[in-house]
Amino acid sequence: MLEELSTLETVLITGCSSGIGLRSAERLRDAGYRVLASARQSADVERLQQLGFEAHPLDLDCSDSIAQAVAWVVERCDGQLDAVFHNGAYGQPGALEDLSREALRQQFETNLFGWHELTCAVIPLMRARGRGRIVLNSSVLGLVCMPYRGAYNASKFALEAMADTLRMELNGSGIEIVLIEPGPIDSRFRENARRAFLRYIDPQRSHHAQAYAEMDARLTKPGLSGRFTLPADAVADKLLAALQARRPKTRYYVTTPTYLFAFLKRVLPTTLLDRILSRG
Numbered sequence: 173m174l175e176e177l178s179t180l181e182t183v184l185i186t187g188c189s190s191g192i193g194l195r196s197a198e199r200l201r202d203a204g205y206r207v208l209a210s211a212r213q214s215a216d217v218e219r220l221q222q223l224g225f226e227a228h229p230l231d232l233d234c235s236d237s238i239a240q241a242v243a244w245v246v247e248r249c250d251g252q253l254d255a256v257f258h259n260g261a262y263g264q265p266g267a268l269e270d271l272s273r274e275a276l277r278q279q280f281e282t283n284l285f286g287w288h289e290l291t292c293a294v295i296p297l298m299r300a301r302g303r304g305r306i307v308l309n310s311s312v313l314g315l316v317c318m319p320y321r322g323a324y325n326a327s328k329f330a331l332e333a334m335a336d337t338l339r340m341e342l343n344g345s346g347i348e349i350v351l352i353e354p355g356p357i358d359s360r361f362r363e364n365a366r367r368a369f370l371r372y373i374d375p376q377r378s379h380h381a382q383a384y385a386e387m388d389a390r391l392t393k394p395g396l397s398g399r400f401t402l403p404a405d406a407v408a409d410k411l412l413a414a415l416q417a418r419r420p421k422t423r424y425y426v427t428t429p430t431y432l433f434a435f436l437k438r439v440l441p442t443t444l445l446d447r448i449l450s451r452g
Contacts (some may be wrong), residue, residue: 187260191359232286355427
C-alpha cells in the first residue's frame with residue numbers, strides 16, 4: 173500500500189537568493205505549496221518578488237530581522253505555518269589555528285544561532301496547531317570532518333546535535349524535525365566561501381600557505397566542483413520527500429560522498445578514516 177501523504181501546505185524557506193534555496197522554492201511552488209521565500213539582501217528579495225514569490229528580508233545574523241520576518245509570516249498566513257526549510261548558511265574555510273574568535277562567532281551566528289532563534293519563534297505557531305515540520309539543511313560535514321573546514325564542520329556538528337535534541341524534546345507535539353545531509357551541490361557556496369576566506373585569512377603569513385593555494389584553486393575553478401557534485405534539484409527532491417511523507421525519515425542523505433562517508437564512519441577505525449578524509 174502506498175504511504176499516505178501529509179497535508180503540509182505553507183512553507184517558509186530561508187536563503188532563497190540562489191542555489192538550493194531558490195531551486196527548492198521553485199520546486200515546492202510547482203508542486204502546489206505556498207512558498208514564503210526569504211533572503212538576506214533586499215535586491216534578492218525584490219528579484220524573488222519579480223519571480224512571483226511572496227518574499228521578505230531575513231538576515232539570520234540579526235534578531236530584529238528574524239522577529240520582523242516571523243511577524244510577516246504570521247500576517248501572511250494567519251499563523252498557519254506548516255513547515256520551515258532552514259537553508260541560509262555559508263562555509264568559512266581556513267585552518268582552525270588561523271581563524272579568529274570573530275570568524276568562528278560569525279560562522280555560528282549564521283549557521284546555528286540564527287537557525288535556533290527562528291526555530292524557537294515558529295515552534296509556538298506549530299504547537300498551537302498540533303503539527304508542523306522543521307527541515308534543516310545540514311551537510312556531510314555534520315557527519316564527518318575534513319581539514320581546513322573546521323568552522324563549518326563545527327557549526328554543522330552542532331546543528332546535528334540541536335536537531336537530535338529538538339526531535340526528542342518535541343516528541344508528541346506533532347512537530348517533526350528532519351535533517352537533509354548533502355555532499356557537494358552546484359551552488360554559489362564556493363564563491364561565498366572564498367569571500368569569507370579572504371575576509372579572515374592571510375594565507376601568506378600562515379604555516380598552511382601551500383594548502384591554501386591549492387584550496388583557492390578549487391574555490392575558483394569554473395564549473396562543477398567535482399564528479400560527485402549534483403545540481404540543487406537533488407536537495408529539492410529530498411525536501412519534497414520530507415514534506416510529503418506522513419512519517420518522514422530523521423535524515424535524508426544526498427550525493428554519493430554522504431552515503432559513503434556515513435558508512436565508512438561506522439566501520440573504519442578513526443585513524444584510517446582520518447587519512448581518507450584528509451585527502452578531500
